Amino acid sequence: MTNYQLLTTQLQIPNHQPNAPVVWIEFCRNCLMISLPFMRPPLLALCAVALLASCRDEKIAAYRVPKETPSPATQVQPGGKTSDVTWILPAGWTTQPDQGGMRKGSFLVSGADGAKADMSVTAFPGDVGGDLANVNRWRGQVGLAPIDDAALAQAVQIIETPAGKFSFIELSGAGSASKPVRLLGAWLQQPDRRWFFKLMGDDALVTAQRDAFMSLLKSVSFAAAPAPVVAAPGQAQSTNDLPKNNATPLAPFAGVPMPDNGAAPDTGSPSAPPVALSWSAPANWQAKPLGTMRIGSFTMNSDEGEADISIIAFPGEAGGMLANINRWRGQLGLDPLAESDLAGATTALDGAGGLHFTVVDFAGRTGGAPTRMLGAILAFGGQTYFFKMTGPDALVAHGKTAFLDFLKTVKSP
């Protein structure tokens, strides 16, 4: 019996007119033929197949592939990130991931009994605060007290290599976990930037790897001139307009702009010092990815818009209080202050553990929209820390108490 016949037998309607049910059922049949095709066996089968196909799932695959041979590019340019420097990696050193995207090279050296040492290669514009600030930062990492210029001159050796004259320093101390650590650090000044090579880890292991470190330094070679840039490094330029829908940028990317925005590991890099401070953010601040400079990064959302909260640190005075405050004022379209105006424009805030903040609250405009900025500057441990909240005027004004309370949670270890 077909579905239709089944339907007609079930739908025996009281008939006042002999043809009425037939007409009605004929009408229903027509409707069913169009709107309820699922009643028909062939269509039911078709739907079942279609439904199964729509639930198709990816399967686990197992296969064998020839081992990948590292390309020449990856052998001499670890991570394939730069084309401006090459070196020969000592035997036994392995490339390790660089989550921060700041390192030009990142290696792990392993020794007996789980001993480990971390090698980083970084480069930053300018002289990055000078020799003394950088060496004192490294000394802090191995648990040594800062030194002065005279002691620095005694401690630094010059190493001649084909790439140029490296300044070299060797430090050993108790380390943070009371485990002897050793640091081999070398830097090379170029006209536009400074290169840092740092090997730090287990005292005995680093001592044993001293020759390997030196051989790496001697193998360093820089490209004669940077190649003309077609696209920003880390991002390739599209050469085809067709597949825009799938146009995915290269290098790390996520729901945030990423090329250099990853979290920086403790590279010993001058603009990303190890966080010597801790803090606790209010519940309505959401953490977001750190930039190359940031050591803390949050966002605060409400109906009034979105405010950005950043924490950065620089060695030394970072240009001084006035220059930085005027830089901030410039970002809001405000006129610079004179030295004499500084006292009136800032307030002092005493935080936990004797930390002393200089706080500013500026209202201006960015892109025509009323914008407010709360800023706090803190000098601590040879670094200057900058805390800043920027966003729509009303939102930042509402968030001011939370920002000031947040500053009070900032603690030194």
Added chain:
Amino acid sequence: MRNPWPSFVKFFVSLKLTVVLLALSIVLIFAATLDQVHLGVWAVQEKYFHSFFVLWKFGGVPVPVFPGGYFVGGLLLVNLVTAHICRFKFSWRKSGIWLTHAGLILLLIGQLLTGLWQRESQVQLNVGETKRYSEDFRLDELAVINATDPKFDDVVAIPESVLARGEPIQQPSLPFRIVTRLYYPNSVVQMRSQAPNAPPSPATMDIGTQLAVSPQPLTYKPDERNMPAACIELSGPDGSLGIWLVSTWLDAPQKFDYDGRTWQLVLRSKRYYTPYSLTLSQIKNDVFAGSDIPKNFSSSIHLHSDDTQDDRDALIYMNNPLRYRGLTYYQYQMNKAGGLSVLQVVHNPSWTIPYISCLMMAAGLIFQFVLHLNGFIRKRTAQVKT
């Protein structure tokens, strides 16, 4: 018992069916267009058009709520074909029209097959680098690699969707079970030293212990991709081996030894291996003289097949792709400064169908035109004679 065949045929030939299906298409396109705000182009295509049913999840169970693009398009095709067969009477005078319609049907079939079979991926190559695989634009996989053999890697590739389900994964070639303890479809990974307030990590092994991972909202933007992260626990017969943090943020595989073999774990873009390798020999980026406007991008590729049948060079540039063993390699992106070229790889076994169908339609139309022209000329000639 009544023969269902005539009603079956009548249903598919019906013009009403065409109208209903066209109405459904309109609703489908309208809904998809609105949903594009939330999902973006790619996800909308997958959900509404590259599917037989639009599925909504109720309590985690997918429920079909509306016919999808394949269903509506497929039925339209069947409708067109059956109407063509039942209504058109073949005669040589109408063979042109018949051929044109057949070409149109073939074009529709070609589109359906392209939607079903087409796969797009990319190959990123540094100058001098050799690769024998392409990577998916969107999909990721957890690769568990037995790297003991000095010549080969035995790979078990677990799709991200399987990982996301959180069920224990037991694969015959693996001496351990894999259980997902934590899974974020999009994430950000930071060094712990940079995130002093991060909650403790579930990871107990390798670099995961030094990292803090936090979830991020899913992105549907066409120029971004999600960066998943997962904490996976491996368990052997003697208990847990530890919990590893894997993420597409971490490039290098994490290594460990177990059962006398060396293993590697890495969450990476889904790979499609080929029985040949490509080496990027040289890249060129020409600009128009006196400007920075790109004129031409080209990649010189050396192709070497495993069966040694092919060992040759190829030049890939705009509108001049390399077609080889069912794959087409287009010049896609380039970073001259970084010595990097990206090729888009398209796998589309039905790529010839549109060409064939266009030829059929053209031939049909020409035939019909010539036939009518011939008749017209004869008629005129006859008129002139009389």
